[in-house]
Amino acid sequence: MKKALAALLPIAIMALFNSSCSFSLSGASTVGLKTISVEYFENTAPLVVNYLSQQFTESLKDRIRSTTSLSIVQGEATANMKGSITGYTIEPVSVQSTNSNTPPIAGAERLTITVNVTYTNTVDKKLSFTQSFSEHQDFTGEISSQEQKLITEINKQLTDDIFNRAFANW
Template sequence: MRRVLVFFVAMTGLMLLSQSCSISLNGASIPAGLKTINVEFFENNAPLVVSNLSQDFTEALKARIRSQSSLGIVRDPAANASMSGAIVNYTITPVSVEATNPNTPPIANASRLSITVNVKYTNEIEKKYNFEQQFTKYQDFQGDIASQEQTLIQNIVRQLVDDIFNKAFANW
C-alpha cells in the first residue's frame, strides 16, 4: 500500500510540473501549448528599397524559427502565434568624413548601413509575451556600397533575426 501511495504522489507531482513547464530548445522557451506560428511576409516600406530584402528577411526569420524551435510554420490566421511587420527603414549615412582640401567638399571615410524592422508578435497561448516593437541594426563599411551591399545586408538581417527570435522565444 505504501508503494502505491508513493507512486501516486510522484506521478501527481510530475503531472503538475509538466503542465507548468515550457519546452526549451537551443535557448528558446516555447510554452507547451504553442505548436504553430504564422510568419507573414515582411514588406519593404523603406524609402530606399532593395529588391530582395523583404524575401531574404522573411525567409531568414522562418529558417531561424524552424532550426531553433519545435514550432511548425503554417499559413493560417488560426495559428497559435503570429509574426508580422514591415521593413520601415534602409539608410546609408556617413559615419566619418575626411576633408581632402578646402576647395572640394568632404568625402565619407566610413559609412553605415542601417535597417529597421517593425515587428508585431502575437502569442495566443501566453499573451504576456505579445509585443510590437522596432528593431534596428547597422554595420559600418568603407568604400563603395555596391560591392559590399549584399554581404552587409546578410549580416544585418542575421542580427535582426537573432534579436527578434530572442525577444519572442528566449524572453530576453
C-alpha cells in the same frame, strides 16, 4: 543491473523533460506553442531594395525553424509574426579630410535596416508585443559591391534580436 539502470536514469529524465516542455538547448521557450505563422515582411522604407523583403522573411523563418520545434504554417497558428521593413538608410559615420578646394568625403558609411514587428502569442498574451528593431553595419567604399553581404549580416542580427525578444524574453 542496478548500474545499468543508474546510467540510464539521467537520459530518461532528460528525455522526459524535453518531451514535456517546449524548450530547446538554445534557451528558447516555446511552452504551449505548436505552430507559428510568419507573414511576409513588406518593404515600406523610402529606399527599397528589391530582394530585401523576401530575404528577411526567409531569414526569420530559418531562425525559428533551426532553433525551435515549432511548425511554420500559413494562416491560423498558436503564434504569429508580422510586420514591415520601415527603414533602409545609408549615412556617413566618419569624414575623411581633403584639401581646402574640395568638400569633405565620407570615410566610412553605415547601412541601417529597421523592421517593425508584431508578435502575437495566443497561449500567453503577456508575451505578445509590437516593437521596432534596428541594426547596422559600417563599411567603406562603394555600397554596390558590399550590399548583399551587409544585408545578410544585418538580417542575422535582426532575426536574432526578434527571436530573443519573442522566445527568450530578452
